[in-house]
Amino acid sequence: MPFADAEMLLFANTETDRIHKDFPIRISREKVCMTYPHSHMTTGCKNCSDRSLRIMCDLSGQARVDFEALGMQMKLPKRAIIFQEDDVCDAATIVCMGQVKLSCTSREGKTHILKIAVPGDVLGMGAAISGAHFEVTAETIEPCVVKKIRRSELLAFLEKYGQASMLAAKALSEEYKSAFFDARRLALSGSTAGRLAGVLLDWGRAAAGCNGTDMRFTMALTHEELANLAGTSRETVTRALGKFQKEGLIEIHGSSFRVVSPTGLETLCS
Amino acid sequence: MPFADAEMLLFANTETDRIHKDFPIRISREKVCMTYPHSHMTTGCKNCSDRSLRIMCDLSGQARVDFEALGMQMKLPKRAIIFQEDDVCDAATIVCMGQVKLSCTSREGKTHILKIAVPGDVLGMGAAISGAHFEVTAETIEPCVVKKIRRSELLAFLEKYGQASMLAAKALSEEYKSAFFDARRLALSGSTAGRLAGVLLDWGRAAAGCNGTDMRFTMALTHEELANLAGTSRETVTRALGKFQKEGLIEIHGSSFRVVSPTGLETLCS
DNA sequence: TCATTGCAGTGACCAAGATCACAGGCCGAC
DNA sequence: GTCGGCCTGTGATCTTGGTCACTGCAATGA
Incomplete structure (x- = not known):
């Protein structure tokens, strides 16, 4: 190589x-x-x-x-x-x-x-x-x-x-397909929080597929970039992530993310 | 055949x-x-x-x-x-x-x-x-x-x-590509009116490509369907189309649409 | 002919979320 | 160290556009 x-x-x-x-x-x-x-x-x-x-x-x-x-x-x-x-x-x-x-x-x-x-x-x-x-x-x-x-x-x-x-x-x-699911998420999920939840869920699943069942991954994006990904604003991302943590759906330590309740995030996606 | x-x-x-x-x-x-x-x-x-x-x-x-x-x-x-x-x-x-x-x-x-x-x-x-x-x-x-x-x-x-x-x-x-441009339009156009303008413009261009330079086409969709296409609500479509007409950007007679000012619509797309 | 149904148009209201403004924290550069 | 730049966190405000509620219109079918 x-x-x-x-x-x-x-x-x-x-x-x-x-x-x-x-x-x-x-x-x-x-x-x-x-x-x-x-x-x-x-x-x-x-x-x-x-x-x-x-x-x-x-x-x-x-x-x-x-x-x-x-x-x-x-x-x-x-x-x-x-x-x-x-x-x-x-x-x-x-x-x-x-x-x-x-x-x-x-x-x-x-x-x-x-x-x-x-x-x-x-x-x-x-x-x-x-x-x-x-x-x-x-x-x-x-x-x-x-x-x-x-x-x-x-x-x-x-x-x-x-x-x-x-x-x-x-x-x-x-x-x-990835472009399609992107469009679909943008169009069909009711709330901005839902779109963000969808993104986190996708990543959690990808990580779980590789490292066993633990939906833990390193977030390489800033809130600003996450916002651009979910079609919302930086402030909204910050607030949504805070809310997810408070509700016990995810855990964040520095850039280490863990999806605690996939089903919880799932219901948000709507 | x-x-x-x-x-x-x-x-x-x-x-x-x-x-x-x-x-x-x-x-x-x-x-x-x-x-x-x-x-x-x-x-x-x-x-x-x-x-x-x-x-x-x-x-x-x-x-x-x-x-x-x-x-x-x-x-x-x-x-x-x-x-x-x-x-x-x-x-x-x-x-x-x-x-x-x-x-x-x-x-x-x-x-x-x-x-x-x-x-x-x-x-x-x-x-x-x-x-x-x-x-x-x-x-x-x-x-x-x-x-x-x-x-x-x-x-x-x-x-x-x-x-x-x-x-x-x-x-x-x-x-x-079509899925991509769809996602792009949803994500990047600031306003719902902009997305609708983009859709009309696309159709106008497609029609012009076929029938010469006249951007005239027959709208086969209801306002409701247009709303689902542009990611907005039926009422907003009705209002936006009304506004476009008032501003002389398009002409509507029944189901016959004509794009009068492509550049006008273009600026809305933003 | 009239009833039914679905689409279009319009006003009023409301909430989600964008935007603005600012404070604190972290990290790398010097 | 400390300075500056970027990132995060949070409150206050304002706008867009979704939702509801209703009317009118046209086509369809009995």
């Missing part, structure tokens, strides 16, 4: 200091699991050791070998921009480690966070396939490892292996 | 009367263009005579012939349910004629309309490929012609022609 150090230079000129400070060069399996609660990095989790392969898990033989050779793996510091809204798409990106914030911004500067991508997620697949511009901005919220696959290489690969096209289509349909 | 009359029986037992009343058996080109303002049915439009082929336009040779032979074309009356939320997906559906409402419903009975599908749109492609349940309900809002392709046949076809898989992926990415 060689890192593309050349690519690091892209960031080095402005962010060299950060890189070395924020990014632990050697990360043990344990460390990863603590730092990245959403991560599926452990070998036991879904039986797969390299998350960048998740979408292509079902590939067989030469196709898989070829896919593994594809693209360029790179380490990114916190707050690195992977791609920006309206950029021409020249590559798809697979998240191998860390969390990535996907957001879009209105002309007035209002920003909406669509989702937090976790290891195994593919970013910009739709834009890569249809040759369009990105609709969202992708920014790391912690030190990350990603794998960039140039659009031309990706297309050539899909062209060569029809089998892989189907898997790409599946990855796309995941991308679609 | 033979119709699958056998399939009609599915509806005939409950809806026979409606079918014959609502559905004009022979539709002239002109009639189509008046009845279905969003339709791309005219031969001049994007240079394609059969909209059910739109996603597979780029197919060549035998693949295209095979695709054309695929599936079953059927006429549907107004208000026919094509598939429902949580149904197991057994087929993808291509809209050939007419408009189809895609909606989802919360446990409390609140419904949200995602989009109005128009001829050429493919419904349930994501669910068909990933073998999942439908996330939305599809219901015709006017007499329609659709083409249903059984999941097994579709998969076999995609398996056979790798080229087609890519096109399917493109169709999927379209599906994704």
Whole structure:
């Protein structure tokens, strides 16, 4: 798993200091699991050791070998921009480690966070396939490892292996689903507190899926960002989180969150 | 273009009367263009005579012939349910004629309309490929012609022609985009009037793309449905439309809408 | 012809939540 | 250390838009 150090230079000129400070060069399996609660990095989790392969898990033989050779793996510091809204798409990106914030911004500067991508997620697949511009901005919220696959290489690969096209289509349909559930939550949940509850519940469930049944995770977002995610204001998030704690639905210690009563949150989602 | 009359029986037992009343058996080109303002049915439009082929336009040779032979074309009356939320997906559906409402419903009975599908749109492609349940309900809002392709046949076809898989992926990415823009509109437009303006603008543009530059279209939705589409209440829609008219942004005569000032609506979207 | 039903239009009221303003806390930089 | 910047917490106010309640209108069907 060689890192593309050349690519690091892209960031080095402005962010060299950060890189070395924020990014632990050697990360043990344990460390990863603590730092990245959403991560599926452990070998036991879904039986797969390299998350960048998740979408292509079902590939067989030469196709898989070829896919593994594809693209360029790179380490990114916190707050690195992977791609920006309206950029021409020249590559798809697979998240191998860390969390990535996907957001879009209105002309007035209002920003909406669509989702937090976790290891195994593919970013910009739709834009890569249809040759369009990105609709969202992708920014790391912690030190990350990603794998960039140039659009031309990706297309050539899909062209060569029809089998892989189907898997790409599946990855796309995941991308679609998350946008859909996002819209659904925004539209159908009656209250802002309900939307926030839904977000916490999703994360709790994701964490439980990885670390057993304990719905504990590290919140990597500020209240402001949570607000952008739930379509509300920072103050409302602060108040809602306070209320959830008072009612015993969640526990918060610093950036460590734990969902105590999933059913309680569930009823709020309405 | 033979119709699958056998399939009609599915509806005939409950809806026979409606079918014959609502559905004009022979539709002239002109009639189509008046009845279905969003339709791309005219031969001049994007240079394609059969909209059910739109996603597979780029197919060549035998693949295209095979695709054309695929599936079953059927006429549907107004208000026919094509598939429902949580149904197991057994087929993808291509809209050939007419408009189809895609909606989802919360446990409390609140419904949200995602989009109005128009001829050429493919419904349930994501669910068909990933073998999942439908996330939305599809219901015709006017007499329609659709083409249903059984999941097994579709998969076999995609398996056979790798080229087609890519096109399917493109169709999927379209599906994704519409969900995304939906979420974006809900999240980023400051006011409810803004969201409504955005919807009208989209439709005006779609109509203009087909019938020249005149942004005139027939509104097939009630105020209530528009409200569900824009995430607001019926009363607010009524008031907003009234305001738009008063300000000279749109003209409404019965169900005929015309966007007078696209730029005016645009500024509202914010 | 009249009754029924569903949609459109409008006023009054009310509450959820956005916004503003400010205070305290934490953390990194110097 | 301490300074400054960002994040969190909280009260006061104000606006938007949801809800209720009612009327009028048009289509449908008996």
